[in-house]
Amino acid sequence: MKALAVVTPSLFEVIDEKNKHLMEIDDLKIPLALVEGNAPEFDPESDIFKNSVLVQKKSFSLNYRDLGIMEMAWNYLKDKEVETYYPIGSDFSGYVIKVGKDVTRFSIGDLVIGDCAFPDFKEGVNPGIPSNHSSREFEVYNQLKLCKVPDYISAEDAGALSIGTQTSMSMLKKGAIKKGNNVLVTSITSNTSFFLLNTLWGEDCNVYGLSYSGENIQKVKDHFPFIKEVFSVSENNIPKDILFDVVFDAFSDTYLEYLIPCLNFNARYVTCGIFKQSSHKMINSDGVNLSALIVGLMMKNISLIGNCLGSTQDLVEGLQNYRENKMFIDTVFTEENSISDFISRSYNLNKDKFGKVVFVYENKN
Template sequence: MRSLAICGDHLDPLVKTLATAKIELDGIPLVAGLLATPDLDFDPQSLEHRDRVLVKKLAFSCNYRDKGLMLTASAKLQPDRYYTIGSEFVAEVVAVGAEVTDLNIGDRVIGNNQYPDSGVAGIAPGVPTNHASKEYQIFHPVKLLKIPPQMPDEIAAVFSIGAQTTYSMIRKLNIKPGDNILVTAGKSNTSLFAIAALKQHNVNVYVTTTSIDFAQKFYDLGVKQVIEVDLNADKLIPPEVARVIKHEIDGFDCIIDPFFDLHLGKTIQTLVDGGRYVTCGLYHQFLGTAFEYRGLALKDIMTIVMLKNIQIIGNCVGQTSDLANAIEDYVTGKFPVAIDSVWSDDRLYDFFNRTYHAKDRFGKVVYRYN
């Protein structure tokens, strides 16, 4: 089977290298390899596999979280070892255990990241795998969700984490028609999913981004105002822009933020009394890279939170119902998903470059097995 991995300098001879590329993450040079490794054994009648399914990946993608995982793994990678990558995938069921009744051979599936409870005792909640590029993998059916034929492989390969997370965050915010909602880091994968999901809620969406070049794409998604920001400035929203917004609205009713360590200390004061702030992650995930926090001190943040009765909500992916609702909305045309590009074969450099470095990227990047 094939896998896409970060590789040591001298791989084990049993691992066949189909293609390699020199890449860089946060200034750290790495070698990416498309590898061929032995196939998996799967016995539907065995005690080990009778309640499991074997899937064959059709396509996969990487998220921001993969970057930290790759850098962490590379720091301790032995020369003859490799670390298989990938968070999201679309796959075809190719074998089912004797006790499996809810999935069949030929079904197309994506990962179900239900959290904090998987729904089955002994099965871990959350992301099904950190190694989604493995062409064949064995899962418990609760970690998978069948997708309809109307969803193409390229969409399915980028869908599960972003959709399940943003639908969960929006559910927790209890937004109302007419609410003014700030979405930070607009071009990040999570924020693009959030912007698309908010289209059907009759709210006013404001988006921050470090590049105004994509303003029209945001407006096409229904955004009311695109705000160009400088992450090195003391305030996230430039004072002159903040004054104009203040004339229009008292403040934001809700904030959706994928990186609390970048934005919480600069945005909390922009919420109205009783406002809600939800976050699902942090920017500085790999401790080996430099990072300088900018924003209000914790004492000042919590003072504002208390005085204004603000809710700070943490979110880790979501429920199965969140993912199912997102799939239904995609199929009915209510939830557009942005795809930047699709790569395959030996285009490893292009896949990584578009995923993590291309300044003109807008949407998710897919690697597809031919």
């Protein structure tokens, strides 16, 4: 069984160059590698696995949240002298290869992805992302933590969809867009914003984008022709005569304070994350003037709405959207490629990425 993992220094030393990468996160250098391990045991007749299925992964992708998982795992592993590892990964697709005796939702051969439904509990199953180890080629899941993939979505594309689709659909509903609203999507070249824009096809509103640097936005404008204009924080070029009714923001610690003067009365500001997630960034970040921030929100009756993932229905409806509006995959990597190239491309170190980056296992299903 293969997996992409944070590894101990001793294990990193003996792995081939093609299969390893030194990930720099602030002042840390974290060793990652494509490793071999043991597949999990699964007895379909056992009561332990009666509501579970064994999934053989076809593809997986990395997310911004995985950076925090890497740091956590490295802090645990860095001083260990043994050769061991911690698998990472949040999004995946895979085929069901075994089912427990009480499983009713899936059959052997079904293509599935994770159901990250949050915050509702389902019959005792914890809410949220099914696994922090989803690059593992084989993994056991409770049937309630999976969703069947429609036949119009490929296994390669499906490995990038769960978190972004579930999050963006939930945010769209919370934004409560009305006809003619001015809608702003921040960090326009990020993966999260790509998912958000994909939900806005056909919405009767005026969609604008915001980039911090103003770089590499032409591909976004070409792919989403309904975007009226993309503005830049570095150029501070948002026109004074445009006020936004809805903002969808993946990095509120970057944009919220800056955008308050640009919001209309009764605006909805929906955010699903922060940029400064590493411990180094949190310790060294500049604080905001909370009193001034709250006054700015109150003076315009602005609703600040937090969003974490979404419901099962959000995921199902979001997947239906891809029947017409195909997910754009930037690059597909396989085991023949350098794992360093996959990781670097995933986190946009090449600066020209557009869309998700997917790793595909060369197994036969």
